Amino acid sequence: MNSPYSGESASPYSSDQSIGVPSPPTVVAAFNRPYDAIHHDGPYINILEQPQSKFRFRYKSEMVGTHGQLKADRAEKNRAAFPTVKLSKWNSGPAVIRLTLYTAEDNINQRKRHVHELSGKNCNKETGICEVVVDEKSDYTAVFQNLGIIHIAKRDTREIIKQRKLEELMTLARVRKPHHSNEEIRRSITPTDLKKIDEEAEEEAKSMDLNKVVLRFQAFQYDKNIESYRPITLPVDSDVVFNLKNATTGELKIVRMSACSAPCTGGTEIWLLVEKVRRNNVHIKFFELDENDREVWKAYGEFADADVHHQYAIVFRTPRYRVTNLSTSVRVKVQLERPTDKDTSEALDFTYLPDSLKRPRINLENTLEEGKPHFSDLPPAKRFNISSYTNEAIDLSNNSKLPLVFVNS
Amino acid sequence: MNSPYSGESASPYSSDQSIGVPSPPTVVAAFNRPYDAIHHDGPYINILEQPQSKFRFRYKSEMVGTHGQLKADRAEKNRAAFPTVKLSKWNSGPAVIRLTLYTAEDNINQRKRHVHELSGKNCNKETGICEVVVDEKSDYTAVFQNLGIIHIAKRDTREIIKQRKLEELMTLARVRKPHHSNEEIRRSITPTDLKKIDEEAEEEAKSMDLNKVVLRFQAFQYDKNIESYRPITLPVDSDVVFNLKNATTGELKIVRMSACSAPCTGGTEIWLLVEKVRRNNVHIKFFELDENDREVWKAYGEFADADVHHQYAIVFRTPRYRVTNLSTSVRVKVQLERPTDKDTSEALDFTYLPDSLKRPRINLENTLEEGKPHFSDLPPAKRFNISSYTNEAIDLSNNSKLPLVFVNS
DNA sequence: ATATGGGGAATCCCCACAG
DNA sequence: TAATGGGGAATCCCCGTGC
CATH class of the missing domain: 2.60.40.10 (Immunoglobulins)
Known part of the structure; x- marks a missing residue:
């Protein structure tokens, strides 16, 4: 009964944006174009350069040496360009733009955090998430050079998703019961919770398409009051990036x-x-x-x-x-x-x-x-x-x- | 100085045939045809049906279900035949014919125990060695139906070879010092021995061709005096069997x-x-x-x-x-x-x-x-x-x- | 050398068919 | 309803080319 799952909100994902940071943003974008957000009063992220639509994902085992970065869709062979976003309608100082890989379902609301990871400068080796700081000097614009997409082996996906879900659940529980010790938090997760997580992870792993991803961007700012980052825009997804080394998504020629x-x-x-x-x-x-x-x-x-x-x-x-x-x-x-x-x-x-x-x-x-x-x-x-x-x-x-x-x- | 390697014989492999059984036979055949052995007075193994020369080796991961057995070279599609050997010039009761995979160097004297394993009836799951009993009733003839060749992944070969060498070394030490306890035997293996084994295993693993094998046959009889099996023939090698699923050994077409x-x-x-x-x-x-x-x-x-x-x-x-x-x-x-x-x-x-x-x-x-x-x-x-x-x-x-x-x- | 791209080797999975 | 054979997907390794 004190399971984190049994709180008032049906899903742990529906908790409000203003607290859980810097865990990955989970609320999906209701728009994908800046002009879709005009009715939205606050700052938003504007994708200036979409990533190229075909790119070879690399396995961890291929990560010895380097194999070229994700370029912009409209990059020429001589004049390279890179995925670029701008934080618009914002002038309140430095902010962090976070880039996370998501699945590429047509229906944006069904997209989930992808098991694949980002590699390169500014990318966290543990989480595969990329974060860069933008400010007035950079015109609040982030250019993502040096990005690679790490192809996580299918056999590992279930366990990774499961661990992430467990992590999320514990974070949620901590938020709900800030006075509890870590030990208590851990014990508050019931076997039923675990079973549910197992099943969900199984299902998600099975349905996850490992040959496409989208880049999800969201901006954050450090809030001294809560001593952590909080989102200042809704997330925005890039166009789909397809794995080039694959007969169903690769280049026809x-x-x-x-x-x-x-x-x-x-x-x-x-x-x-x-x-x-x-x-x-x-x-x-x-x-x-x-x-x-x-x-x-x-x-x-x-x-x-x-x-x-x-x-x-x-x-x-x-x-x-x-x-x-x-x-x-x-x-x-x-x-x-x-x-x-x-x-x-x-x-x-x-x-x-x-x-x-x-x-x-x-x-x-x-x-x-x-x-x-x-x-x-x-x-x-x-x-x-x-x-x-x-x-x-x-x-x-x-x-x-x-x-x-x-x-x- | 009390390392098993420092005994009188240069190589642990050169110890006489009459003791070490049922560890795999290690002395190589000086002949490959029965008539080559005519000058040899004792019994010998006569290969009546050679194995087919092209066969698809299967990884352990493919061992769910079955995928057909190694046939004889001259098998027809309707009239299947299987690798067959006969123990000739022998009539002293039941004997065991052991079949072990060896490497396929042109020079028979360079052949070594192969990491690949045999699967099927009469095959030991641990060792990948196949043993069948022959006697008067069977005319001292062994038909090897139901053989598969298990392709050991390259990444595992080094460790397997190393373990086998360690095993051999300990067996040898036990033979030399029958009065020692297991513990003492283990301790008699020096770091230098281990290093040597490591290096040899590394080298052997690197040079081992995983796409060809030969079948090595040898006959044994139970000896009541020593309470174990001892060889009654020299080993004999079959023709080379090539892995069908491989661009350098597979079928040209x-x-x-x-x-x-x-x-x-x-x-x-x-x-x-x-x-x-x-x-x-x-x-x-x-x-x-x-x-x-x-x-x-x-x-x-x-x-x-x-x-x-x-x-x-x-x-x-x-x-x-x-x-x-x-x-x-x-x-x-x-x-x-x-x-x-x-x-x-x-x-x-x-x-x-x-x-x-x-x-x-x-x-x-x-x-x-x-x-x-x-x-x-x-x-x-x-x-x-x-x-x-x-x-x-x-x-x-x-x-x-x-x-x-x-x-x- | 190091950065980039790419081919194919090695491993693993699963389907179609003929019983 | 498992035994057989085979295609190709998924993973991993390494080479030629141009700084």
């Missing part, structure tokens, strides 16, 4: 393409070398833009699961173009597309050629050996599209869905 | 090839999808056999490091055939070849075609857009080999050594 034109009738086999994709989570999109860059047509390359070779190569067939009676060739675009997050690779040029059947047929059969199929055995779209010795493609995997053109004995 | 014929003049670009290769450790070998299966010609596909895409794809150019004035096509073979161990993939058929320049030229330039190079700009070997829209290959990696045919804007 076509590294090499075996051909960049094909007949408008479709069905041409093309080979792609790509960066880490997941066979069930990638499409090859062909599309056409009008002069105003509006998409006027799109279609997808065709391939089966078995045509994706170990996340790094895709053998597919071109889709038919929207018109098949072209008299001149048409330039369109191709790109990879990832259904889960709608992300796309850079788009490459691709040329649709007039229907080859309308061009003079050339008989090359005399160059074929006996025992090989004649061109006329092939589907129309293939019949002309390559000369004898490149038309052949053999497939030794026994689960390919595509018909073979030739089979080796 | 061409999964898919973009074309299986090209002109004899060489230089045709071909794409391969392959299983895990290492860019600096793979060649693409073209070769020709005469009617007696003697190799009469070979040449290698040309590619740069950058043409190997993440261990799974290779874009290369065909070598010129030994004759370039063919009037009919010639069938040769292609296969992957791994320099380090001379291993090769299955060979595929490949056809060299008569020089395309001798065939009628076909002008398809009217299908090309302006701004693209004309065929005549291409090297001769490329000029004819594919029609306009498949001759294009774009390369977006900025480190490719090969000239691009077209470059996207």
